[in-house]
Amino acid sequence: xxxxxxxxxWIALAVCLAALAGALASARAGEPTEPAASAAPAPAPSxxxxxxxxxxxxxxxxxxxxxxxxxxxxxxxxxxxxxEVFPPQTIAIxxxxxxxxxxxxxxxxxxxxxxxxxxxAKDRNLxxxxxxxxxxxxxxxxxxxxxxxxxxxGQCAFCHLGEDAGVxxxxxxxxxxxxxxxxxxxxxxxxxxxxxxxxxxVDELELATRDQLPRMAGCFTCHALSGAAAGDARGDxxxxxxxxxNGLLRTAFPTGKLEPPHWLHGADHGPDWIARxxxxxxxxxxxxxxxxxxxxxxxxxxxxxxxxQVHPNDWLSMHAQAARQDSPRCVSCHQLQxxxxxxxxRVGVARDAPAANRGAGRRFxxxxxxxxxxxxxxxxxxxxxxxxxNACVSCHTERxxxxxxxxxxxxxxxxxxxxxxxxxxxxASALRRNPRPCLVCHESRSAVLGRCR
Amino acid sequence: xxxxxSRERAAARSSAWRSVRPWATVAALALASTPRMALGVDFEIxxxxxxxxxxxxxxxxxxxxGRKRFGAVLGxxxxxxxxxxxxxxxxxxxxxxxxxxxxxxxxxxxxxxxxDPTLYVPGMAYAPVDLMYGYVEGRDLGGGWFGFRVGRQYVxxxxxxxxxxxxxxxxxxxxxxxAEVYGGLEQRGGLPLSSPRFERPGVWRGSHxxxxxxxxxxFPSYQYAAPAPAVGxxxxSAGxxxxxxxxxxxxxxxxxxxxxRQFPAHEGGGYPQVEGLxxxxxxxxxxxxxxxxxxxxxxxxxxxxxxxxxxxRAYGALEFHVGEPVTLGAEVDYFVPTFDLDSIWxxxxxxxxxxxxxxxxLRPVEHLDVTVSGGARLWMAEGDPxxxxxxxxxxxxxDLVTDVGARYAWGTGQVRVHGGVETGFxxxxxxxxxxxxxxxxxxxxLVPDHVWLAAGTSVxxxxxxxRTHRDATSFGYVVAPELAPADxxxxxxEWEHDLNRLVGQRFRLLGSLSFRAEVSP
Numbered sequence: 017x018x019x020x021x022x023x024x025x026w027i028a029l030a031v032c033l034a035a036l037a038g039a040l041a042s043a044r045a046g047e048p049t050e051p052a053a054s055a056a057p058a059p060a061p062s063x064x065x066x067x068x069x070x071x072x073x074x075x076x077x078x079x080x081x082x083x084x085x086x087x088x089x090x091x092x093x094x095x096x097x098x099x100e101v102f103p104p105q106t107i108a109i110x111x112x113x114x115x116x117x118x119x120x121x122x123x124x125x126x127x128x129x130x131x132x133x134x135x136x137a138k139d140r141n142l143x144x145x146x147x148x149x150x151x152x153x154x155x156x157x158x159x160x161x162x163x164x165x166x167x168x169x170g171q172c173a174f175c176h177l178g179e180d181a182g183v184x185x186x187x188x189x190x191x192x193x194x195x196x197x198x199x200x201x202x203x204x205x206x207x208x209x210x211x212x213x214x215x216x217x218v219d220e221l222e223l224a225t226r227d228q229l230p231r232m233a234g235c236f237t238c239h240a241l242s243g244a245a246a247g248d249a250r251g252d253x254x255x256x257x258x259x260x261x262n263g264l265l266r267t268a269f270p271t272g273k274l275e276p277p278h279w280l281h282g283a284d285h286g287p288d289w290i291a292r293x294x295x296x297x298x299x300x301x302x303x304x305x306x307x308x309x310x311x312x313x314x315x316x317x318x319x320x321x322x323x324x325q326v327h328p329n330d331w332l333s334m335h336a337q338a339a340r341q342d343s344p345r346c347v348s349c350h351q352l353q354x355x356x357x358x359x360x361x362r363v364g365v366a367r368d369a370p371a372a373n374r375g376a377g378r379r380f381x382x383x384x385x386x387x388x389x390x391x392x393x394x395x396x397x398x399x400x401x402x403x404x405x406n407a408c409v410s411c412h413t414e415r416x417x418x419x420x421x422x423x424x425x426x427x428x429x430x431x432x433x434x435x436x437x438x439x440x441x442x443x444a445s446a447l448r449r450n451p452r453p454c455l456v457c458h459e460s461r462s463a464v465l466g467r468c469r
Numbered sequence: 470x471x472x473x474x475s476r477e478r479a480a481a482r483s484s485a486w487r488s489v490r491p492w493a494t495v496a497a498l499a500l501a502s503t504p505r506m507a508l509g510v511d512f513e514i515x516x517x518x519x520x521x522x523x524x525x526x527x528x529x530x531x532x533x534x535g536r537k538r539f540g541a542v543l544g545x546x547x548x549x550x551x552x553x554x555x556x557x558x559x560x561x562x563x564x565x566x567x568x569x570x571x572x573x574x575x576x577x578x579x580x581x582x583x584x585d586p587t588l589y590v591p592g593m594a595y596a597p598v599d600l601m602y603g604y605v606e607g608r609d610l611g612g613g614w615f616g617f618r619v620g621r622q623y624v625x626x627x628x629x630x631x632x633x634x635x636x637x638x639x640x641x642x643x644x645x646x647x648a649e650v651y652g653g654l655e656q657r658g659g660l661p662l663s664s665p666r667f668e669r670p671g672v673w674r675g676s677h678x679x680x681x682x683x684x685x686x687x688f689p690s691y692q693y694a695a696p697a698p699a700v701g702x703x704x705x706s707a708g709x710x711x712x713x714x715x716x717x718x719x720x721x722x723x724x725x726x727x728x729x730r731q732f733p734a735h736e737g738g739g740y741p742q743v744e745g746l747x748x749x750x751x752x753x754x755x756x757x758x759x760x761x762x763x764x765x766x767x768x769x770x771x772x773x774x775x776x777x778x779x780x781x782r783a784y785g786a787l788e789f790h791v792g793e794p795v796t797l798g799a800e801v802d803y804f805v806p807t808f809d810l811d812s813i814w815x816x817x818x819x820x821x822x823x824x825x826x827x828x829x830x831l832r833p834v835e836h837l838d839v840t841v842s843g844g845a846r847l848w849m850a851e852g853d854p855x856x857x858x859x860x861x862x863x864x865x866x867x868d869l870v871t872d873v874g875a876r877y878a879w880g881t882g883q884v885r886v887h888g889g890v891e892t893g894f895x896x897x898x899x900x901x902x903x904x905x906x907x908x909x910x911x912x913x914x915l916v917p918d919h920v921w922l923a924a925g926t927s928v929x930x931x932x933x934x935x936r937t938h939r940d941a942t943s944f945g946y947v948v949a950p951e952l953a954p955a956d957x958x959x960x961x962x963e964w965e966h967d968l969n970r971l972v973g974q975r976f977r978l979l980g981s982l983s984f985r986a987e988v989s990p
Binding site: 090092093094095198233236239240241242243244245246248250251252254255259261262263272277278279280281282284286287288291295296297298299300301303304310311313314317318320321324328329330332333334336337338340341342343345347350351352353354355357358359361362363364365368369370371372373375378380381382392394395398399400401402403404405406408409413414415417418419421422434435436437439442445446449450451452453455456457460 | 511513515519521523525526527528529533534538540542544546548549554556557560562564566568570578579585586587588589590591592593594601602608609611612613614623625626627630641642643644645646647658664665666667668670671672673675688689690691705707708709710711713714715723727729730731732741743747748749751754756757758760761762763765766768769770776777778784786788790793796804806808810811812813814815816817818819820822828830838839840842846848849850851852864866868870872874875876880885887891900901902903904906908910925926927929931932933935936939941943945946947965967969971972975979981987989
């Protein structure tokens with residue numbers, strides 16, 4: 017007898033081969049950049065042809081567009097790095113990475129040796145000026161009195177920008193603010209994660225700018241482990257983002273407010289976010305809780321002061337029509353019997369409002385002849401109730417409805433059945449789960465309930 | 470020989486350990502229960518005090534309520550009880566928040582039947598005090614496997630925003646899945662320090678106060694509060710950021726007595742009641758999303774009300790990122806009102822409300838976000854009121870729904886514009902009415918970290934063919950200066966002035982004082 021396998025063999029083989037190919041490709045991408053030359057680099061050539069006027073000022077000569085393949089992973093989702101995580105920089109030097117790596121055979125480590133021991137993102141992993149002195153004909157040992165040599169490659173203006181750079185020892189200052197995140201370079205390098213895996217192909221570029229800093233979408237390539245996983249590459253926000261003492265993410269920065277990108281679970285906090293946040297919070301409230309403490313939610317969902325972004329000016333006057341349109345949905349934040357009912361009773365809208373608050377002959381609804389006593393027509397209350405029962409319940413108590421709909425309601429009332437079509441097929445389970453609503457309208461020994469039993 | 474010596478040393482160590490183990494255990498427990506404030510516990514105290522005054526007019530224009538509301542919220546929290554906080558390592562915290570909300574505009578008779586029966590408002594709570602939350606929490610315990618929360622707490626999921634008193638245990642595995650299980654008592658109105666906010670709609674429950682004795686029977690729709698046992702669990706994905714899903718199940722029971730018949734029994738004997746354990750709600754639901762950064766994504770979910778046997782909510786959305794600054798989307802939302810199973814209204818519910826929208830979100834220039842959406846909301850009813858046909862047919866009354874929003878931010882301020890129109894159209898929908906308008910709000914920081922000013926104006930119009938006496942056009946403006954004399958305190962005043970033909974002019978003045986202090990020894 018031949019047993020049937022779950023998967024045809026050729027599919028299993030194809031999946032295995034694809035997984036192997038993927039693993040090889042990913043391993044290749046993850047190779048650290050190997051030192052391309054010995055620790056003692058060759059002197060910098062004095063000919064300026066590859067680094068002449070216009071070179072080293074942009075990622076590519078004359079600010080040509082950098083191919084996507086050379087950019088950091090995730091750049092398609094986030095073309096520009098976050099201002100809040102990587103504050104804008106001022107780069108007042110020219111530098112040709114491609115020339116140093118490919119022509120001079122220098123490794124990343126030759127200039128950025130600090131990254132191999134760096135455990136914090138705020139570590140300054142740029143080379144000290146003296147590092148340049150090893151090849152360039154200059155002396156930065158005393159930054160108050162830097163000495164330029166005679167070779168063109170040792171002149172201040174060879175690297176430094178600014179009007180008359182080097183004249184009277186003045187050069188334009190570069191500003192590289194600390195990034196606002198946690199990032200241990202040492203840990204990543206130790207796991208064989210090479211520079212290009214986060215920064216892109218810097219060795220193909222001239223000047224490395226903010227554009228070569230990592231994008232969050234790229235981090236998720238690895239940071240997708242579940243909470244209790246043994247590895248550190250978990251997907252939790254707090255793995256990379258800075259936190260406040262209460263454990264929430266720090267979101268306020270001088271450069272702006274940190275908000276989720278538009279592609280993260282559709283949580284883009286755009287102008288209509290309040291109206292659209294429910295599905296995101298329903299699926300992943302922990303993500304919301306990464307930045308927002310409970311009071312942030314209670315201010316709207318259980319607040320005592322009207323939130324303006326939900327209810328604009330003069331909401332008291334227009335809210336009745338909004339409730340009729342179920343927009344916004346009242347029950348998202350309000351309990352109908354208490355929040356709505358309390359006020360409706362006080363102002364005399366509700367049927368069981370105090371006599372003093374409800375003048376004789378005043379009706380909120382159309383005339384009784386159309387609204388309740390007439391046979392069903394376009395203005396009959398039954399259609400409004402079927403369409404939007406919540407609007408009814410915000411004013412009425414069960415007694416109001418039972419007075420006519422109950423089989424034992426007010427004397428002379430009709431006992432009109434409000435049940436939807438096909439209700440009888442499910443009434444037995446309803447009665448079993450909770451008999452109370454049945455007994456509001458039906459006698460416990462009535463034939464109707466007998467049929468449901 | 471060496472091995473033997475080694476074994477002896479190991480045995481000696483083991484014996485020594487056995488002798489000290491009880492003491493070590495006691496010491497460990499004592500250490501765990503001793504406050505270790507000096508090791509990095511962070512305290513946080515915050516609060517709000519607010520007062521607001523405004524008039525509320527009834528539908529006939531009379532000014533009935535002169536509301537003079539005063540409220541206060543006080544919160545306390547202590548984080549990192551274990552000492553220094555380290556990401557992904559166990560941490561413990563305590564948090565609680567209480568508040569009082571009162572209206573000094575109440576008239577005495579509204580809460581006291583004996584004072585003036587013609588003014589008495591059944592069920593009205595005067596100056597309610599509630600504990601919003603108060604819990605002890607532990608996270609990332611056991612290498613990230615466990616977490617817990619004990620006390621009054623919120624649960625936010627596809628079943629809604631909910632609160633209970635009890636315990637929640639969270640299990641997080643390395644296998645891309647985590648689970649929560651919880652049990653306790655639902656927070657219900659009328660119970661100590663509780664609010665009715667988290668009950669299912671359909672039943673008023675609370676402190677009867679003045680409703681005791683014979684008076685209670687005059688208001689049989691107002692039920693007594695009693696503890697409501699609740700249990701639930703959730704299974705949720707964990708880890709990958711491009712896909713996420715969460716399944717939830719929750720069941721709540723009602724206990725105690727509840728009036729059934731709303732009128733005295735014809736055969737005498739007053740108002741019958743039911744007593745004992747009965748189902749209050751039983752629901753399950755799922756919400757999920759999957760997004761690929763460079764393409765777009767989808768999200769969706771549903772809620773099935775087991776108690777009534779209906780899908781009470783279903784929704785879905787698709788989004789496509791058409792280049793970085795433009796996102797196109799389509800959304801559908803289906804909603805059927807459902808209620809506490811003590812309520813009769815579950816059995817009045819017939820059809821759902823279905824809303825379909827197309828949406829565009831774009832960023833035409835940096836710092837400017839614009840969203841535009843439009844579609845239809847479909848109201849269903851058994852029977853056709855236009856053709857006067859019976860329940861063998863279903864009629865659909867559509868509303869046209871549009872919404873436009875824009876926000877431009879410049880670091881120290883922003884301007885927001887929001888507008889929209891919702892109007893019934895078609896023969897069946899002619900009675901649905903319309904509402905439309907727009908508002909503009911500008912906020913600007915005037916003195917860095919100290920003074921802010923927000924101002925806005927709005928124009929809205931609405932009409933309801935069933936209640937033409939309520940049609941109006943409203944113009945309003947609001948001005949709100951805010952001052953922070955110190956890092957830990959903020960004072961805000963909000964002045965709102967609205968004009969429409971129903972109320973003439975309405976003024977609203979709101980003052981609030983917020984403070985927040987952090988102490989990290």
